[in-house]
Amino acid sequence: MISSGSGKIKIYFYSSETNINNFKSLKMEFDRYLSKFGPYEFQPFSSRAVFEKQVKGKENCLLLLSSWHYRHIHKNYALKPVLTGVRNGKKYQRKILVSSEKPADIEAKPGLVASASSLQYTTSALKGMLKKFAEHTFQVLTVPKDIDALMSVGFGMAKLAFASENAFDELKGVNPRLCNKMKVLAEGEETLRLILALPRGFTANRKKMVDMIKNMSMDSDGRKRIRMLGLDGWQELDSSDRSKLES
Numbered sequence: 001m002i003s004s005g006s007g008k009i010k011i012y013f014y015s016s017e018t019n020i021n022n023f024k025s026l027k028m029e030f031d032r033y034l035s036k037f038g039p040y041e042f043q044p045f046s047s048r049a050v051f052e053k054q055v056k057g058k059e060n061c062l063l064l065l066s067s068w069h070y071r072h073i074h075k076n077y078a079l080k081p082v083l084t085g086v087r088n089g090k091k092y093q094r095k096i097l098v099s100s101e102k103p104a105d106i107e108a109k110p111g112l113v114a115s116a117s118s119l120q121y122t123t124s125a126l127k128g129m130l131k132k133f134a135e136h137t138f139q140v141l142t143v144p145k146d147i148d149a150l151m152s153v154g155f156g157m158a159k160l161a162f163a164s165e166n167a168f169d170e171l172k173g174v175n176p177r178l179c180n181k182m183k184v185l186a187e188g189e190e191t192l193r194l195i196l197a198l199p200r201g202f203t204a205n206r207k208k209m210v211d212m213i214k215n216m217s218m219d220s221d222g223r224k225r226i227r228m229l230g231l232d233g234w235q236e237l238d239s240s241d242r243s244k245l246e247s
Contacts, residue, residue, distance in 0.1 A: 008040060008041040009062070009204060010042075010061045010062075011043065011061070011063075011064060011213075012062070012063050013042065013043065013044040013063075013065070014044070014046075014065055015065065015066050015194060016066045016069045017117045017118075017121060017194075018230055020046070023046060027042055027043070029224070029228060030225055030228075033225050040212075048069070048120065052077075060204045062209060063195075064194055064229075065197065066195070067193065067245055068121055070197060070245065077199070079197040079198065079199060081195050081242060081245055081246075082197065082210050082236070083196035083213060083234045083236060084192045084193055084194065084235055084241065085194035085230075085233070086232060086235050087230065087232055087233075088166070092193070093165065093166060093190065093192075093193055094188055094191070095164055095187075096163060096168060097126065097129055097161070097185045097187075098153060098160065098163065098168065098182045098183065099153060100154065100182050101159060111139070111159030112140075112141050112157075112158040113138050113140050114140075114149035114150075114152035114157065115143065115161070115163070116143050116149055116163070119140055119142070122162050123138055123140070126162060130186055146164050147163070149162060149163045149167075150168060151178070154175070154181060161182075192237075192241060194230075196213055213234060216234065217232060
């Protein structure tokens, strides 16, 4: 029996690394796509706390969450990672801290940080990247996308931008003059992209469900939905990936 009252297996989504600004559209598009394969429902969340409360104790479901978030809860929630997102053929990404000001000025007063990631993730990552600011409380300006964070610095709306290397490379192609004003002050460690995880007690047809997600890039409808998550495909995790993810 499926434990969900609706008779559907849920795919729960929350990402601390992206700022989804249209949950209704995201849910509608994924539900429409998933309905072709069976009784599945996509449930996105804007709050980490609500997401964690909702998935606690559930077994017949799938979870889509950031690798940072997975690392924090996988033991308490008895999760197993099965797939990771891919973009431009890469399953790993790196976050960077960018500014148009001199490092000495930043050290004196960090100022406003533009970020498309959650406040918790942004603060945690920054304290890892900038050891001397471990006790500092950052002021964060939340923006829709990484590229918006970078442009906020370029146009003087924020002092720092917390974004991905990919976004910085994209901006270089679109507006090299703006990028020339900015410098990379710090780099984070390489991390896996979005993780598809299963509760270890999952008893439904797990292979069918994992294959359904894994094969989304095989058709145009699936690719359209994956792009809404900032990805263009999925890959299985190898033992090295799992070791890094759960260390």
